[in-house]
Amino acid sequence: MNISKKQIGTIFQYIIAISLIVSGxxxxxxxxxxxxxxxxxxxxxxxxxxxxxxxxxxxxVLFILPKTxxxxxxxxxxxxGGAISAHMQHGDNYVPQLVFVLLTGxxxxxKQPNWFLSKT
Numbered sequence: 001m002n003i004s005k006k007q008i009g010t011i012f013q014y015i016i017a018i019s020l021i022v023s024g025x026x027x028x029x030x031x032x033x034x035x036x037x038x039x040x041x042x043x044x045x046x047x048x049x050x051x052x053x054x055x056x057x058x059x060x061v062l063f064i065l066p067k068t069x070x071x072x073x074x075x076x077x078x079x080x081g082g083a084i085s086a087h088m089q090h091g092d093n094y095v096p097q098l099v100f101v102l103l104t105g106x107x108x109x110x111k112q113p114n115w116f117l118s119k120t
Contacts, residue, residue: 009110012103017064024056041090055079076104
């Protein structure tokens with residue numbers, strides 16, 4: 001059984017989208033470990049926990065739907081870039097967020113390689 005590059009990209013797409021949706025949901029419902037992590041980063045981040053959760057969910061939903069894949073990819077990159085910045089600013093480990101940025105890029109490359117081809 002041969003798996004195509006596009007299918008591998010779809011697997012990465014689903015992993016990223018589901019992770020964002022679950023993470024956002026856990027922020028909104030106030031799972032203790034998420035509340036502690038966000039509060040440890042900054043009490044100001046905790047004041048925006050519902051916004052952060054909502055943006056994570058929206059990014060995941062946009063990324064998983066075929067019609068909004070491009071917008072979802074941009075939303076994922078922006079959200080995860082912000083997460084990296086927040087963790088770096090407070091001297092926290094940002095490697096998990098960086099891995100998700102790389103997986104997002106890989107998913108986009110495998111699913112839409114024509115986006116990266118020169119049109120000259």
